[in-house]
Ligand code: PSU
């Protein structure tokens with residue numbers, strides 16, 4: 539943990555909210571002045587993409603948020619301290635940690651990482667919890683977790699977190715490595731609105747369409763902000779999912795994506811991969827099988843989602 543220890547030393551000063559939560563001053567200032575802030579997760583850095591693509595993509599997401607006029611806040615746990623607004627050096631150090639050495643942190647893992655002074659990368663679920671503590675209402679990621687294909691009992695903690703924590707998650711739908719119809723059923727049960735951003739259909743992460751119709755669609759940041767504002771005005775406690783299709787130029791052909799996903803899923807099963815290891819395994823295998831094509835789609839949609847989330851956060855800050 540030597541290198542990660544240095545992150546804390548080099549993290550620009552943080553404002554300590556309590557003994558566990560540390561917010562970068564630029565993030566805290568933006569929140570106090572009701573300026574737009576976008577939360578970003580760290581599991582995609584440690585578990586979703588290999589080095590150096592992970593660091594390049596995380597920094598490109600921060601840049602996309604900044605260029606749009608909002609403040610990025612990458613969230614991670616370093617030696618038990620929850621950081622909101624990890625420094626660029628911190629992102630680089632985290633991205634260079636050997637695979638498997640940093641804990642993947644959802645709700646159940648938070649007391650372990652904090653209590654034992656470990657470092658951790660927050661998932662969608664973990665990032666939502668911390669963003670909500672910090673007062674951040676908009677969060678950009680790639681795809682939310684969901685119900686796994688062939689294993690309907692393996693339901694991502696992301697879906698239950700969306701049912702209990704009021705944060706707007708901007709994503710490219712659920713990863714198509716999942717069972718999308720079952721994922722939508724669980725979100726419905728959890729009371730989570732899934733809203734197409736410029737589409738009536740649930741995007742399938744690597745591809746723009748899934749054949750699954752959505753109940754609502756918004757076309758502008760302002761309309762998205764209107765829904766988020768209503769969520770908070772009504773004091774509802776669930777999250778909202780905004781789904782943005784992967785940019786056309788970076789989308790994968792549906793058949794190629796489907797074939798790779800089926801093969802990777804079968805391999806995961808044959809190798810007895812389960813629990814929190816499933817999603818990282820599938821993402822990596824699909825990338826290998828498709829000769830990196832899926833990874834290009836993944837990085838492109840991450841950066842695009844960061845930009846859209848920043849536009850929504852800006853609209854939200856303008857009208858409150
Ligand atoms: N989006 C990406 N890459 C990722 C993830 C999302 O483009 O690696 C991560 C998120 O952190 C999400 C997690 O919460 O995958 C889902 O893991 P699981 O299925 O074990 O809940």
Ligand code: MN
Pocket residue numbers: 692693694695813814816
């Ligand atoms: Mn799972």
